[in-house]
Amino acid sequence: MSSKLRLRKRGRSMSNLDQFLQAIDAEVQAEHETLIDLCRQFVEAPSASPPGRTVEVAQIVEKFLNAGAIETEIVAGDPEAPNVVGHVCKGQGRHVVFNAHMDTMQPGDESKWSVPVLKLTRKDGRLYGLGMGNMKGALAAMCVASVVLARHRKSLPGSLSMTAVCDEVMFGERGAVHLLKARPDVHGDYLISGEGPGFMHLAPAEKGLLWLDIETTGDGGHSSGALRGKTAAAKLAGLLTRIDGINDLYADLPQEIAGISGGDGNLGLRVSLNAGTVEAGGVRSLIPTKARAQIDIRLPPGITGAEIEQKVRLAAENNPDIEIKAVKAWDANWTALANPVVAELSAAAATVRGEAPQLVVRLPGSDARRWRDLGVPAACYGPQPTLSAGVDDFAGEQDVLDCARVYARTAVRLMQN
Structure with missing residues (x-):
C-alpha cells in the first residue's frame, strides 16, 4: 500500500481514508466463498449447549486466523x-x-428440520444449519474481517x-466472564458484538433479567x-394471576438512549414476565x-430488577406460606446513542446496505453486557435473522457478507476515533 494511504500519517485527507475503506471493502467481498466455507466448517463442528463443548470450533477459529x-x-x-x-x-x-x-x-425437535442440522445448506439466499443465526454466521464474518x-x-x-468465546447461551462463567477476568488486555476501548438483535437491526441496549423461584x-x-x-397450588395460581399484570409495564427510557425503538410490538420497552x-x-x-x-422476567432500560421484585413481593401480600427467592439478576444495560461505537456501526x-439500521433494545441477553459492566462501550450487530434461533436455523447469505464488511469498516473508523 502506498504511503499516501497509510492511516498512521498525520494530516491524512478524508479521500485517502475513503479509498482505504473501499479497498478493505473490496477485499472482504472477494472472500465471499471463503466466508461460506468457514460457515460450513463451523456448522459441522457441534457446539450445542448444554454441554457447550467448543474445542472443535475453537480449533477451526485458530487455524483460520493463523493462516x-x-x-x-x-x-x-x-x-x-x-x-x-x-x-x-x-x-x-x-x-x-470483536466478540x-x-x-x-x-436444535429442538430435529424431526421438524427440513435441512440437516449439522450440515450447511445453501439455498434461496440463505445459509441453513444449527448456529448459523446464533451465531456462527457472525463468528465467520468477524474472522474474515x-x-x-x-x-x-x-x-x-x-x-x-x-x-471467540464459549458458554454464552446458558449465561455460564467459562466464556467471556473467565476471559475478561484472566485477560484485562482484551477489555479494549470499544466492543463490537456479533450478537444481532434480529432483522439486521443495531442494538446499543439490551434487556436485563430477573429470575425468581x-x-x-x-x-x-x-x-x-x-x-x-387454601391449597399450595391455589396459592401459587393466585399469585401468578396477580403478577401477570406486570406484563403491561412500559419503561420511560433514560435520556442517553431516548428515541431507541422497542422493535416489533415494542417488546424492548416492556417488562415481560413468564412462569x-x-x-x-x-x-x-x-x-x-x-x-x-x-x-423469568426481562427488564427494559429504565425499570430495575429491584422494582419488579418488590412488586412481586407486594403481590404475595405477606403470606407466610409464600416464599420468593431471587436466583439471578442484572439490570438492563446500554451504550449512549451518541457514543462512537453506535454512530460508526450505524x-x-x-x-454497506444503503440505509441506516433501526436502533433497538435487544431482547435476550448477550456478552456485550460483560464489557459494558467494565465501562467499555458496546453495541450488537449481526446476521441473526429473527429474535432467536430455532428449527431450520439460518442466516441470510448476503447479511453474513455485509456484516463482515460492516465490522471491518467500523473497526478502522473506531481505531482512529
Whole structure:
C-alpha cells in the first residue's frame, strides 16, 4: 500500500481514508466463498449447549486466523470449553474488540428440520444449519474481517483483538466472564458484538433479567377436602394471576438512549414476565403440600430488577406460606446513542446496505453486557435473522457478507476515533 494511504500519517485527507475503506471493502467481498466455507466448517463442528463443548470450533477459529497471519492463544477455564483470542494488530490508537460466541442453542425437535442440522445448506439466499443465526454466521464474518484487516496492520492506527468465546447461551462463567477476568488486555476501548438483535437491526441496549423461584405451601390430604384458596397450588395460581399484570409495564427510557425503538410490538420497552415451569404434586387425588414456579422476567432500560421484585413481593401480600427467592439478576444495560461505537456501526451499515439500521433494545441477553459492566462501550450487530434461533436455523447469505464488511469498516473508523 502506498504511503499516501497509510492511516498512521498525520494530516491524512478524508479521500485517502475513503479509498482505504473501499479497498478493505473490496477485499472482504472477494472472500465471499471463503466466508461460506468457514460457515460450513463451523456448522459441522457441534457446539450445542448444554454441554457447550467448543474445542472443535475453537480449533477451526485458530487455524483460520493463523493462516491469515494472526497470532492466537487459548484462554480456558475448562479444557472442554476454550476461548480464543486473536491479536490482529497493535497500534497507538483506540483498541477495538470483536466478540462472538462459539456455542449454540440446542436444535429442538430435529424431526421438524427440513435441512440437516449439522450440515450447511445453501439455498434461496440463505445459509441453513444449527448456529448459523446464533451465531456462527457472525463468528465467520468477524474472522474474515479480522484476516482482511491483518493484511494492512502496518497501516492501521490502533489495535484490534478478535475474541471467540464459549458458554454464552446458558449465561455460564467459562466464556467471556473467565476471559475478561484472566485477560484485562482484551477489555479494549470499544466492543463490537456479533450478537444481532434480529432483522439486521443495531442494538446499543439490551434487556436485563430477573429470575425468581416461588414456592407455596399448604396442608395436604385427600382431594375431597380441598378448600378455596387454601391449597399450595391455589396459592401459587393466585399469585401468578396477580403478577401477570406486570406484563403491561412500559419503561420511560433514560435520556442517553431516548428515541431507541422497542422493535416489533415494542417488546424492548416492556417488562415481560413468564412462569417457565410450574409444578405441584404428582397424584391427581391428593392435595400437594408444596407448589413451585420458576419465573423469568426481562427488564427494559429504565425499570430495575429491584422494582419488579418488590412488586412481586407486594403481590404475595405477606403470606407466610409464600416464599420468593431471587436466583439471578442484572439490570438492563446500554451504550449512549451518541457514543462512537453506535454512530460508526450505524454509518458503516448505512454505507454497506444503503440505509441506516433501526436502533433497538435487544431482547435476550448477550456478552456485550460483560464489557459494558467494565465501562467499555458496546453495541450488537449481526446476521441473526429473527429474535432467536430455532428449527431450520439460518442466516441470510448476503447479511453474513455485509456484516463482515460492516465490522471491518467500523473497526478502522473506531481505531482512529
